[in-house]
Amino acid sequence: AQSVSQHNHHVILSEAASLELGCNYSYGGTVNLFWYVQYPGQHLQLLLKYFSGDPLVKGIKGFEAEFIKSKFSFNLRKPSVQWSDTAEYFCAVNARDGTASKLTFGTGTRLQVTL
Amino acid sequence: EPEVTQTPSHQVTQMGQEVILRCVPISNHLYFYWYRQILGQKVEFLVSFYNNEISEKSEIFDDQFSVERPDGSNFTLKIRSTKLEDSAMYFCASSEVMTSGSRQFFGPGTRLTVL
Numbered sequence: 001a002q003s004v005s006q007h008n009h010h011v012i013l014s015e016a017a018s019l020e021l022g023c024n025y026s027y028g029g030t031v032n033l034f035w036y037v038q039y040p041g042q043h044l045q046l047l048l049k050y051f052s053g054d055p056l057v058k059g060i061k062g063f064e065a066e067f068i069k070s071k072f073s074f075n076l077r078k079p080s081v082q083w084s085d086t087a088e089y090f091c092a093v094n095a096r097d098g099t100a101s102k103l104t105f106g107t108g109t110r111l112q113v114t115l
Numbered sequence: 116e117p118e119v120t121q122t123p124s125h126q127v128t129q130m131g132q133e134v135i136l137r138c139v140p141i142s143n144h145l146y147f148y149w150y151r152q153i154l155g156q157k158v159e160f161l162v163s164f165y166n167n168e169i170s171e172k173s174e175i176f177d178d179q180f181s182v183e184r185p186d187g188s189n190f191t192l193k194i195r196s197t198k199l200e201d202s203a204m205y206f207c208a209s210s211e212v213m214t215s216g217s218r219q220f221f222g223p224g225t226r227l228t229v230l
Contacts, residue, residue, distance in 0.1 A: 004157075036221070043119070044158075044206065044221035090158060101210065101217055102148070102171055105158035 002027035002093050006106035013081050014114050021076040021109050023065075023091030030096040033074040034103065035065055039087045047089075050074065051096075061085070086113045117141040119222035121207050127228045128197055136192045136225045138207030147190045148208040148219060149182065151175070158206065164190065197229045 003026045013019060025031060035047040048059025055067040065076045074091060091106040120139045128134050140147050149161040163170040164182050181193045190209075194201055204226050208219040 041223075043223040044208075046218055049218070092158075101146070101219070102160040102163060102173075103150070103158075103219065104160065105150075107155075107157045 002031060002095060002104045004091050004093055004104055004106035006089075006091055006109050008109045009107065010110045010112070012112045012114065015083055016080050017113075019076070019078040019081045019085070019111070021089055021091075021111070023074045023076065023106060024072050025074065025091075025093045025104075026072065027093065027095060031093045032096055033065070033067060034092040034094075035059065035063070035074075035076050036090045036092060036105075037087045038090070038108075044090065047076070081111070081113050083113050083115055085111060087111060117220070119207055119209055119220050121205075121222035121225050123225060124223065125226045125228070127230065130199055130229055131196050134194050134197055134227065136194075136205050136207075136227070138190045138192070138209075138222055139188050140190055140207070140209030141220055142188070144209035144211050144220070146170075146210045146212065146217070147182075147184070148210075149192045150206045150208065150221075151203040152206070152224075153200075153203040161192075194227075197227075199229050202227055202229045 005024045007022045033050040036044045037047050038044050048057050050057045050067045058064045088108045088110050090108045092103040122137045147164045152158045162172040162176045179195045183191050204224045206224045207222040210217040210219045
């Protein structure tokens with residue numbers, strides 16, 4: 001079974017600071033990787049996903065993530081955060097073998113951006 | 116962008132009571148999911164559903180849980196006899212297809228509090 005670790009539980013940054021949120025997964029086979037965001041009072045939204053190809057994936061709102069297979073990592077980055085990026089960020093994976101599509105999530109990272 | 120909706124947003128119930136959580140998936144989606152998140156813990160997969168059948172379920176999804184698509188629009192999660200440990204945020208999701216890379220669209224969640 002797959003598992004996901006997000007080591008940063010709560011991150012506080014000033015506006016314009018750079019962001020990197022860690023995500024590591026554990027699984028013996030091939031995975032698809034996702035980052036979801038949940039803004040206060042809203043539903044989980046897909047930020048970006050990686051299936052194959054270029055390991056550097058660009059998503060919405062200036063976010064990007066890099067898949068490093070040797071490190072089993074899929075860290076989320078943004079060069080300059082805005083106050084509106086305050087939200088909870090979830091890394092998720094699912095196994096690419098078979099048709100199972102259930103997502104396995106990390107515990108989430110709460111990002112607070114201060115003005 | 117189309118959205119998944121869930122009702123109620125917050126449900127408070129007494130231990131031992133039955134609850135039904137309701138979801139309206141995106142209209143052209145055929146695959147439906149329930150996840151839950153206990154406060155401070157990971158978002159966990161409960162069950163996936165297609166063509167009026169459960170496709171996959173987790174070990175959490177025991178005999179106390181059931182899912183149903185009673186009509187063409189609603190997708191429900193029933194907990195027959197709630198326990199204190201069922202207190203969590205319950206998320207519904209839907210997708211067009213059920214391949215491992217398919218994008219799942221999430222609802223805003225129902226917060227269930229069992230007293």
